[in-house]
Amino acid sequence: MRRWFSSVRARATLGASLVVAVALVAAGAAVLLSLRFSLIGEAEADADSAARRVASQITPNIAYDKLDLPEGEDNPVQIVDADGRLVAASEDLERISGTGIGAVKPEQVSPTPGDDDDDDEDSAEGSLELGELSDDKTFHDGSATVDGETEDYLFAEVEVNVEKKGDLTVYAGGSLESEQSVMSTALTSLLIGFPLLLAVIAVVTWLVTRRALRPVDAIRSEMAAITASEDLARRVPEPDTHDEVARLARTTNETLAALQASVERQRRFVADASHELRSPIASLRTQLEVGAAHPELLDVDGAVEDTVRLQELAADLLLLARLDAGEKPGATRVDLAALAREELSQRTRNRVEVRTDLRGVEVAGSRGQLARVLGNLVNNAQRHARTHVTVATRTEGTWAVLAVSDDGAGVPESEREHVFERFVRLDDARTRDDGGAGLGLAIARDVAERHGGTLTVREAPGGGALFELRVPLAPPAG
Structure with missing residues (x-):
């Protein structure tokens, strides 16, 4: 059972079934209540109309048995006097309840003054005087047995004041029979229809x-197959x-593509690193x-050079x-101008002149990595410069800029992104003999x-290559 509920489809x-069930119950209850109110309203109107028709017949000069x-069973009637x-x-009428008077046979009432033949003749000649009907509407639930048939009724109570009476x-x-029949039919229909509709x-x-x-299941199956086969070239169906x-x-395919590229890059990196390490190690050995x-015959200088390399x-x-592992650079405040002066003063193997144009600018990061x-x-600039290399620092808006330029041949526009890849050397000048393994610019980026x-x-303004490092300025101290 728990496994069945773990399915998204089952949940x-x-x-959906629970939501629909609640909605259907609410709607069904509203329909039944509305229908019941409507039918009861019809029964009330019928009872009140019958009571007022009877009350309107009562006059001072008409006997009760003449009303x-x-x-039948439509509108059972009782008339009760003030006593x-x-x-x-x-x-x-055989039995009645709900009116407060259980009697069904009228009592003999003494004739009121004027209720004689003379009065009847006079009333035939003159106009009848109608009683005064009350506007109040009062209803009572009850039942009655008429001619052997018992039914539930809604009794209307109408008061009338008649002279002499x-x-x-x-x-x-x-009668509530119609209301009960309709409600029973509607309830039966709902009880049968609701489960079918829910199903x-x-x-x-x-x-x-x-x-x-x-x-989704196809994606899951393909991902399971990729995991089992370790074949990152496969893709899930879209x-x-x-x-x-x-x-x-x-998104899954994009992730797989990125993962495949990362794995391929790592494989190339390991292969290139092995190749680069093999040469100096073999030479040194x-x-x-x-x-x-x-x-x-020992070449000490060559051995030292290979060891340093x-x-x-x-x-x-x-x-x-460490960078691939996500090492954080830290938040040490570093003055790029001071860093450049210190690093350049420690260089002893400059092939060409290094010129500087340094302005104090602080950034937050790792001093060792920036160095x-x-x-x-x-x-890199020393290997390709003809006469000099220029190192400059400045600010541009919220950025600190470290620029290193040379007056060499420059980098072709089509290769300006390629040079930042690992173990990349563009031409014959970038050889192991020149000291480059193709990692410096990759590390820098x-x-x-x-x-x-x-x-x-x-391209530098005077020709050659211009490399620009842009780092956010350090926030104000404090």
């Missing part, structure tokens, strides 16, 4: 959600829709083996590994991005 079906009372005596009732109360019933809605919801979730499932499939066999390459690889960026940019900045290359 959606159950949720035209409704016959609570039943003075008139419908014919065939005093205050009279007329009770007339409106239809549950089945439709189950089928619709199964169809809607079919692409449905021909524009809904959330299609966007999920596209050869020199040491030759030196061990023939000490007089191997050390620098290992440091570059270690820094790249590595400066060193890599200057080394990674450090720039970790500091929330950018590293770009364009």
Whole structure:
């Protein structure tokens, strides 16, 4: 059971069924109440109309047994005088309840003065005097048995004041049989129809959600297959829709593509690093083996140079590994001008002159990583400059700018992004003999991005390449 409820399809079906059930119950209750009020209103109107018709017949000169009372089961009637005596009732009335008077046979009432033949003749000649009807409407629930048939009624109570007869109360019933029959039929229909409708809605919801979730199941199956096969070149199927499932499939494929690119990049990185490390290690081993066999032939300077190169390459690889692992640059305040002066003063192997145009500008980050960026940019410029290299710092709006330019051949526009890839050397000048392994600019850009900045290359005003590092200015102290 728990496994069944873990299905999105099952939960959606159950949720939709519950919502519809609540809505149907509320709607059904509203319909039944509205129908009942309407039918009761009709019974009230019928009873009140019958009572007023009877009351309007009562005059001082007409005997109670002469009244035209409704016959049959439609409107049972009682007329009660001020002393609570039943003075008139419908014919065939056998039992009644709800009016307060249980009698069904009228009591003999002494004729009122004027109720004789002379009065009847006089009344035939003169106009009849009608009683005064009350405007109040009062209703009572009850039942009556007429001619052997018992039914529920709604009794209307109408008071009338008639000269010589005093205050009279007329009770007339409106049958509730129609209301009870209609309500019973409606309730039966709802009790039968609601479960059927719920079943239809549950089945439709189950089928619709199964169809809607079919692409999700296909995505899940393909992802499971990719995980099992470790083949990142595979992609999940994308449905021909524009809904959330299609966007999920596209996002999943984009994630797989990014993961594949990352894995391929790591593989190339490991292969290139192995290749780059193999050369200095092999050269150093050869020199040491030759030196061990023939000490007089040992090239100490070459061995030292290979060792230094191997050390620098290992440091570059270690820094790249830390950057790829998401190492934070920190928030140390660093003055780029002071950093440039210190780093440039420690360089002893400049091939060409290094000129400076430094202005104090502070940034927040890692002093060691920023120093590595400066060193890599200057080394790159030294390898390609003809006569000089220029290092400058300045501010542009909210950015601190470190610019390193040379007067060499520059970087072709089509290759200006390619140079920041790892282990990339564009031409024959960028060889191992020149000291470049193709990692310096890649490290520099990674450090720039970790500091929330950018590293770009364009043509210098005087020709050559101009590399610009842009990093956000440090916030004011305090």
